[in-house]
Amino acid sequence: MSILALSAANVRSMWRRFVGLTALLTVTVGVCVTALAVSASADRAAHDRVQEGAANRTVTVERAFDRPGAQPLTDAALRTLKGLPHVTAVEPRAQVSFGYKDATVMGVLLYATTVRSSVTPPIVGQTRPDLFPLRTGEVVLPATSQGSDLSTLLGRKITVDITRLVSSGQGTGAQDGVTVVGLFDPGWQVDGADAAYADNDTVVEWSAARAGVTAAQFTANVGYDKVSVIVDEARNVDATLQLVQSAGFVGSTLQQELSALPGVLAMIRTTGTLLLAVLGLVALVGAIVVTGALTRQRIREIGILKAVGFRSAAVLAMFVGEMAVVGVLGAAAGALVGAAGAAAAVTVLRGLPEAAAYVPDALPLPDTTTFGGLLLLTVLITVAGALLPALRAARLAPSDAIKEW
Template sequence: MNLLQVAWWNVRTLRRRLLGLVAMVAVAGAVCLSAIGIASNAQGTTTSQVGESTANRSVTVDSPEGRPDTAQLTDATEQRLAKIAHVVSVQHRLQVSMPVRDNPEGADLLYATTYRKALAPPVVKSVRKQLFPLHRGEVVFPAATHGVDLSSMVGRTVTVDAHHYVRPGVGDTVSDRVKVVGLYDPGWQFDGPDTAYVDDATVVKWAAAAAGKTTDDYLRTSGWDQLTVVADSAAHVPGVLKTVQKMNYPAVALQQQLEALPGVLQLVALTGNVLLGVLGVLAFAGAVTVTGALGRQRAQEVGILKAVGFRGRSVTGMLVAEMAIAGAVAAAAGVVLAVGVAGAAAAGLRRIGDIAPYVHDTVPLPSLPTMVSLSVATVVVVAAGAVLPARRAARMSPTEAMKDW
């Protein structure tokens, strides 16, 4: 008969005495696993939705005004930037004034701007499901501007006046017709207030007319007023930004404005680590308390074992094995309980509007390797907590043990 068999029989016999330890460790383990699962789920979702979002992977390059030795943001420049390592796309922006002549709502001046996928405006109303890219002669207005509600403009065709350069100091107006196909949230002002998103060809045509050039000549000489360089991952943004700046272009990364994000993600991860520490302390303290109490209560049993030839090492091993088995049962019960706790917690969190997007999994539990590692760690901690009380009990002589009983 080996020690594990004896320990298993003792655990079955003493199950009522061990119930408190098992329940405490199981509940602590369930709370810990469910919290880590929810935190990991939220952290992963945050990293993918924010940390690795297109906006957080973008570098904004402005026109090099006042730098005569630096080429303008032409198509050639766009192609050069696209060849930088880890760059997946370069998106251009051009903006030109767009007076609206027959706007019945009274908002008469907007700024026609090309659309960039990396910084897409939040559409609140549109004539079709997939609004972008825009077709020729289409425009997206802000839902409100200058205190004027433009919600009734969707579907209407309006006349806009584009400036046409004739010669220095002389110009005229060229009218054009565009259709309002959508509205976006006016709080979105990455391209400035009073922005209207228009298809690229139309914006370039108006900008070229204002400069007195053909569209081809305009793109070759004047170019875009801003470019957005998108990296393949957030980790490569600093390198891309440094390369662009070395080319003497003024450039900034939106990632620089989200410096607090890594700290938030680390805080989420730290919460899980703190819970792990709490679980370890509870399991260790519980094992010390229960093993010490059982050692005193079972003094006669220890004395008999010593009297029939059991060595102190064998007695210590048996008592530690009992606690390890109790820890294993508690860890298994904690995993089962964690499924219910995590599922209930996730269901509650999904009812909170601001938190719901970050809790996708029905039962957000840690990965299988993490759960196995935590379960093994629980058994080890419980067993470690039993070592000192078990050694004290095993050091008693048979006479002293029988006397204490």
């Protein structure tokens, strides 16, 4: 019989003695797998939704006519910005006021705003499944605004009031027809408390009318209010911002306000690593203590083995093999417990509104390398913890063992 087979037979015949260590390893690995799964999920969500999210990859360019040398945000400026390295999209923004009033709506003053595909409002009502991009003459209104319920307008073509400039400093009222194809949560005020969203052509047409120019003249000479420049990766935002500013534009980024974000994400990863180290230390100490206790209980067995010709190396290999078998069993059981713990954690997190959006649909287990490495490390730690007590047992002389008998 090989040493490994003998070790496995010993574990099977004396399983009660190994229950404590196996349970310790199972709990340790289970907690570790659950913690790694949740922390890895949080790290991926933070990376994908925050660090690499559109907001953190955006350079916001403002219109600043009063600043010497500042570039207007015209069609030419958009072409310049699109040509910068690492820029994947350029989203111009403009806002222009319009009013609406009927028998059910006492009167609201809203601001037609161009829609950014990278940041769309939360829709609470719509006339078709794929609402964006909006078609010409379509608007998305807040569900309520200024004390008026606008939900009754969904699906209707309405006539709104706009302003047309007729002479310097003097405007006159005009009307235009638009179709309400969607409603969004009025709590969404990223573009202002009274923003509504319309297609780009409609917003440009109304803005041009207010400025007293044609739509072509507006985009060629007057320009947009803001431009969102979307960069391919978060790490390239700073370099893109420098290029934007050196080209004469006024730009800023969300990264400048969230300068501590990379450190926070690193802290999350470091905390997970420290937890893994603490759990590993617990497993190591447990293996040392349990193996030492088992060795003291098996003095007679050691003496008999040495008396019938077992060499010290064989005794050492047998004890280490037993711990390896226990380590494998504990790691396997811990993997199952950890998977169940991760599933339970995901279920709980999905029930929390503030966390549900960041929880993946699939079971968030660690990647294969981390998962396999954790199980292998568990076995190695268990074996390492058994080495010193097993070495002492292997060196025990048969006469000393007989005295203990």
